[in-house]
Amino acid sequence: MNKTLIALLVAFAGTATFAASHAGAPMSPASAPMATTAPMSTMTKAEAKAAEKKADADYKAAxxxxxxxxxxxxxxxxxxxxxxxxxxxxxxxxxxxK
Structure with missing residues (x-):
């Protein structure tokens, strides 16, 4: 049971970190890590590529x-x-x- 919770927390932590770092605003305390975040502002191609790499790395770690x-x-x-x-x-x- 504890292993399950740890694994899920690791998965949620990566998602929360990605969402908070790219939402343009910190997450509100009432929202859970998997809750929908505020709409993101537009990204440049370089930012999008970096975000894709981070998402892939987070997925691999999860x-x-x-x-x-x-x-x-x-x-x-x-x-x-x-x-x-x-x-x-x-x-x-x-x-x-766009």
């Missing part, structure tokens, strides 16, 4: 944190990591759309 888990816990952890990665990609795409 998947690695799932490895010690077994069976359904590992599957759920990986699904959470994948969902966070897809959200990060969508946020980047929205910020680069």
């Amino acid at each position: 998947k690695k944190a799932c490895k010690p888990l077994k069976y359904k816990e590992e599957k759920a952890c990986k699904a959470q990591a994948k969902a966070a990665h897809k959200k990060a990609e969508a946020d980047i795409k929205a910020a680069t759309a």
Whole structure:
């Protein structure tokens, strides 16, 4: 149980860090790490590329944190990591759309 919580916290921490660093404003205390954030301002191509690299690195780290888990816990952890990665990609795409 503790391994599951640690793995999920690691996955959430990466997502929260990415969202807070790219939202243009700090997250409010009432919002959870996976809560929707304020719309991001537009990004330059270089910023978007850096954000994509960070999202990929966060996803890789979150998947690695799932490895010690077994069976359904590992599957759920990986699904959470994948969902966070897809959200990060969508946020980047929205910020680069003109």
